[in-house]
Amino acid sequence: MPRPLFQTLYARLALGLFLLLVIVGGLFTVLSLYSVREYNAAVNQALNRDLASHLVSDRNLVTDGKINHSELKRLFDLYMSINPSIEIYLLDQEGLILSYSADPAKIKRKHVALAPIQRLLSNPDAYPIQGDDPRSHDRHKVFSVTPVPSAEHPTGYLYVVLRGEEYDFAESMVHSDRLLRMGGGALAISLFVGLLAGLLFFRLLTRRLSRLTARVEAFEAEAKDISRADDTEGSGVPGDDVDYLATRFDQMAERIAGQLELLKDKDHQRRQLVAQVSHDLRTPLASIQGYLETLGMKQQELNPDERRRFLSVALAETLRLSKLVDELFELAALDARERQPFAEPFMPAELLHDVVQKHRPKAEQAGVALSISTVQPAMALADIAMTERVLDNLIGNAVDHSSRGAEVKLSVTASIGGVEICVADAGDGIAPADIDHVFDPFYQAPGASRAGHAGLGLAIARRMAELQHGRVSVESRPGAGATFRFWLPLVDSQAKESTAL
Missing domain, CATH: 3.30.565.10 (Histidine kinase-like ATPase, C-terminal domain)
Incomplete structure (x- = not known):
């Protein structure tokens, strides 16, 4: 009986390939989304690297070497209306938030770490560098920063978060479904093409193994010298084609070993039979030969009764020899099943x-x-x-x-x-x-x-x-x-x- 498809090596390889493609596709999607986010963050920080310094110079935030707080407040109000994607914070030299453009109810931090700020100021091309997001206790975002009122005499920093909460909310509303659809579509197409190519390759790879398995199954089904127990045993072999062939090979090796032992035993019996037959044939032949030779050499000396006795013994041995030969032929015919x-x-x-x-x-x-x-x-x-x-x-x-x-x-x-x-x-x-x-x-x-x-x-x-x-x-x-x-x-x-x- 042909083996079920799910038990073949081809089916197991196909299932393994499918799971591997799903895992690799999932990892690729996660890494791609992470890479896209990092790339967008780097591009955004590169484009807006001097945004903080431009705001200071364009909006006249520094007057007579001091920060113009009224102008700063107007800047906060302006950017909350025309560009809500950024958030502007005024920090002192210790990173303490002095004022900001965001909703006060959503501010979670009172202090911003200075290490990312110092790293970006010392190396403006080292992006993306992410700093603390005042709206979260653990979130970090790309930023633009500049010392105020000047780099020579800083009393604080103008800290601009480039992807504020409003930007994140708008991005999730507009792009999340689209990214998922695009990523899911790309993943599905990749899986389909990869699975199709893998199935074709595995088919070419396992075709000879499938032919060999089919030939072994046909041999087991058609062999006349295989017992019913062996057939029942083989029909439930677990595993794929390799396991099936391994089990059949072990059974065949055991059967061959048993047949070799049987041949050795038969050969021993044959040698013993030849020796025994030779002995049993030699005894009556020797007796017949002895009596006939005696009768021939002493024919004139023997009386009629002795001659009749000698002939009688020789005839009896001849009959015994004939019976032995007949029994040998009869036993051989029975062993060879020539007689049914x-x-x-x-x-x-x-x-x-x-x-x-x-x-x-x-x-x-x-x-x-x-x-x-x-x-x-x-x-x-x-x-x-x-x-x-x-x-x-x-x-x-x-x-x-x-x-x-x-x-x-x-x-x-x-x-x-x-x-x-x-x-x-x-x-x-x-x-x-x-x-x-x-x-x-x-x-x-x-x-x-x-x-x-x-x-x-x-x-x-x-x-x-x-x-x-x-x-x-x-x-x-x-x-x-x-x-x-x-x-x-x-x-x-x-x-x-x-x-x-």
Whole structure:
């Protein structure tokens, strides 16, 4: 299933770019507004740098070396009417406000700091320099200043605030909305262009990664050897494409490591199988060769009974060799799944009776009794030929491991969702260390004799049971015999399982 768009690396990069542009745009707007204010203040102070001195000279504020207070009052009244954007203050040499043109109710300071005034007088081109605003306790504004009555004999300062309260109010009324609209429009256009360019660049950058992610998803969806658990696990991988690919890479690495371990195990089994097959083939061949060579070299010395005995042994070994080769081919075909079961409904109880009748002569010859203790009728869905082969191996194995006079008990019972056939012998049992290996090919317990068996019968029985969706298990205690349980699914349960699959 394709991953949601919001989980892709492209979407996350786009979101990150959008947030970055918003932050950068906001900082740019704030810095721009601050820079514009500083620039306007510098321009205003530069243009009106000599305004205070011009007011003194043009309005005759100094007469006979003294300040003309009546003319100063007229100046205050005049500029409050014709140019309310400036505010004029008369300061003494300590910065104390002596008189002013502003509304007395709005004056918050009684004293103006002299440091900015001295700095501007000593360096008139060092602007913008902001001084105290008498209408606020903490606000500062650009100003123009000149000593009065003269620079040679100053008794105070004419202090002109260039952007008074009336100017601030008019500017906020006229320009605030316009600046916001202009700044907002510029920011929106910048964001749109930057986001569009970024999305195009990120698309080109992540295009190959998106193709790789899609190919991995398609491989995971179409692979036939991936279990359902892996598919469920992979569908909910959190994060973006990189996280998805990292998770898939880890899963693939684990799967490859598991397959390598499986190959190593298979290779070890193959080597062991070759060694065991060589041993089991060499034994009857050596026996056949020995008897035939003896028969050939001493043919004239042997009487007819000895010749018949030699030929009989050679023939028995030949049959044993033929059976071993047939079992090897059969096991190989089962492992390669070249032989597939043909499932059909049948009664296991009826088949069990037929198989018991087939093995009864051999059992009687060995002095072993075969008895069917419990039979519960039930219809199983399986391959009849394979089921018969499994029963042949289990019953034959039980007879071979039972002592003379013992009894092999068989039963057919209904189990959960299936039919269970039990084959219980009264032999020596299986040691706990060997019980997990009884179904391994060519396995032989330490100290035990093969008695003509290659150790493939139980391995073939398990392979055939598994191909029919059944199972074979064993329970045993040393000295108490062994019980093999062969389970097959019922007709209804098998049909439901096939539908679910």
